[in-house]
Amino acid sequence: MSPAWHTPLTWQVDQLVTEADLNSQLRDNLGFLKNPPTAFVSLDEQTDYVTSSNDFVDADRTRLALSLTTAGGDLLVVFFGMLRNPSNNGGGSLDVALDGSRTGKDDGLVGIDTGSTHWQPVSFCALLREVPAGQHNLHLQWKRSHRSGAIYMSVGAGTTNADYHPQFWAREIS
Amino acid sequence: MREIHISNVSGVNLEALDEGLRALPGAPVVGISLRRGALIVHLETEADEVQADAIRSLVSGHDPQQPSAAQQARKTREAQLKSAHDDAMAARQAAAGAGDLSERVALLTRRIDWLEKLLEALVAGEKTL
Numbered sequence: 001m002s003p004a005w006h007t008p009l010t011w012q013v014d015q016l017v018t019e020a021d022l023n024s025q026l027r028d029n030l031g032f033l034k035n036p037p038t039a040f041v042s043l044d045e046q047t048d049y050v051t052s053s054n055d056f057v058d059a060d061r062t063r064l065a066l067s068l069t070t071a072g073g074d075l076l077v078v079f080f081g082m083l084r085n086p087s088n089n090g091g092g093s094l095d096v097a098l099d100g101s102r103t104g105k106d107d108g109l110v111g112i113d114t115g116s117t118h119w120q121p122v123s124f125c126a127l128l129r130e131v132p133a134g135q136h137n138l139h140l141q142w143k144r145s146h147r148s149g150a151i152y153m154s155v156g157a158g159t160t161n162a163d164y165h166p167q168f169w170a171r172e173i174s
Numbered sequence: 175m176r177e178i179h180i181s182n183v184s185g186v187n188l189e190a191l192d193e194g195l196r197a198l199p200g201a202p203v204v205g206i207s208l209r210r211g212a213l214i215v216h217l218e219t220e221a222d223e224v225q226a227d228a229i230r231s232l233v234s235g236h237d238p239q240q241p242s243a244a245q246q247a248r249k250t251r252e253a254q255l256k257s258a259h260d261d262a263m264a265a266r267q268a269a270a271g272a273g274d275l276s277e278r279v280a281l282l283t284r285r286i287d288w289l290e291k292l293l294e295a296l297v298a299g300e301k302t303l
Contacts, residue, residue, distance in 0.1 A: 045209075047209075050208050050209075051206070052206050053206070054204055057204075057214075088298055088299030115299055143205070149189075150189070
């Protein structure tokens with residue numbers, strides 16, 4: 001867990017620097033910078049995930065979920081994994097919900113637009129700006145596109161030649 | 175959006191179940207998801223209990239062996255393609271002993287018929303190179 005962040009003081013001439021000042025301004029703030037609020041998940045499940053939803057839904061409300069308490073500022077949110085929609089006209093989209101609201105608009109942050117039986121690498125590196133201080137919950141959301149087929153995610157289920165382990169993580173970076 | 179969670183599900187024919195759920199009267203179904211042995215049916219917010227019960231009933235009676243219409247169509251096309259392939263191979267063998275031009279053209283036509291079906295399957299994404 002990250003130490004608390006303390007707003008840096010503006011030092012004055014002849015100001016007495018106390019033990020509390022040093023501990024909060026140096027120890028805690030350096031500790032915060034070295035170990036910023038971070039939440040991380042990597043999947044290793046028994047069966048691959050799949051959805052045929054036309055609208056964005058949580059990919060896994062329990063496992064593909066991040067919770068972290070921030071000092072307020074920008075959040076870096078990262079996902080990478082392997083997806084496919086075997087339907088010839090199919091595709092799929094990914095998005096992130098911050099405290100229940102999607103951060104990408106329209107068709108989300110990223111996706112695949114061609115149906116294929118082959119797994120395709122999909123990733124995003126999203127910056128969520130000016131997130132207020134406090135506890136936040138992030139969920140990976142997904143949907144199929146073109147209202148066709150179903151979108152699959154490889155989650156380390158032992159699928160031959162496709163035993164991939166997606167990662168989903170967030171870190172406060174300002 | 176509403177959701178119906180059904181735990182400990184195995185052997186789901188996702189395509190067929192999805193097709194069946196969307197065909198329900200009023201069809202408040204947005205889609206279905208499978209993860210960690212659970213089936214989640216995503217519904218429009220306004221879906222009522224009667225519709226939810228109809229969905230639970232359909233899911234409990236789901237037979238994963240029963241193909242969807244699209245799966246059945248693919249199966250039929252696959253059988254037609256195999257039949258055309260076998261016929262094309264027979265025509266290829268017979269070509270060596272063919273007598274006149276019209277017989278050779280007829281044999282060639284059988285081989286072209288297979289190639290046409292193969293191309294259709296490739297374009298439909300049912301076959302890959």
